[in-house]
Amino acid sequence: DVKVTQSSRYLVKRTGEKVFLECVQDMDHENMFWYRQDPGLGLRLIYFSYDVKMKEKGDIPEGYSVSREKKERFSLILESASTNQTSMYLCASSRTHQVYEQYFGPGTRLTVT
Amino acid sequence: AQSVSQHNHHVILSEAASLELGCNYSYGGTVNLFWYVQYPGQHLQLLLKYFSGDPLVKGIKGFEAEFIKSKFSFNLRKPSVQWSDTAEYFCAVNPHNAGNMLTFGGGTRLMVKP
Secondary structure, three states, rough: OOEEEEEOEEEEEEEOOOOEEEEEEEEOOEEEEEEEEOOEEEEEEEEEEEEEOEEEEEEOOOOEEEEEEOOEEEEEEEEOOOHHHOEEEEEEHHHHHHHOOOEEEOOOOEOOO | OEEEEEEEEOOOOOOOOEEEOOEOOOOOEEEEEEEEOOOOOEEEEEEEEEEEEEEEOOOOHHOOOEHHHHHHEHHHHEEEHHHHHHHEEEEEEEEOOOOOOOOOOOEEEEEEOO
């Protein structure tokens, strides 16, 4: 079974803090994704990566950056957290030849106060 | 920009009722289509997918979806729901020229009363 894990299920941070969300997958998938999930808006893609050190902006990259130094790990960084970044963050991964079937982690519920 | 619309945000059904959740998308070209489901406290998981061929696709747990190209729709159906189908359902679209990108709808929360 594909396993995608995220470092925290719940996180509370203060405005202006730097926040790191970590995602690890154990199936040697080439592609990794970060989404945020908000009620009524579904999932919106923040960034994705199709290879180590490669990244592409998604629909809502503002206020976020990412890092992929190893194939299995994809980090989402909030340089200076703001209250409008309070959300559920989902990580996903997929193989290149099955690029559209994405496997999701459990999510990190981030609250910025 | 393309969009995916799920018109029903909340649906409440009794067990054994039939289910149909609507999904419409705005992209005019060739697309791949998906339904994902998120059960309470669980990961988002793939329910079914359409790439090509028979427009009626069957997924897990008795779900099916029909792609109607002329209506830009990919509605999800189940003839008889169970309490265990209580979950949030997301439609997602990938245009063939969009690489790895999926665009998700806003989701539909389904509650099945026992």
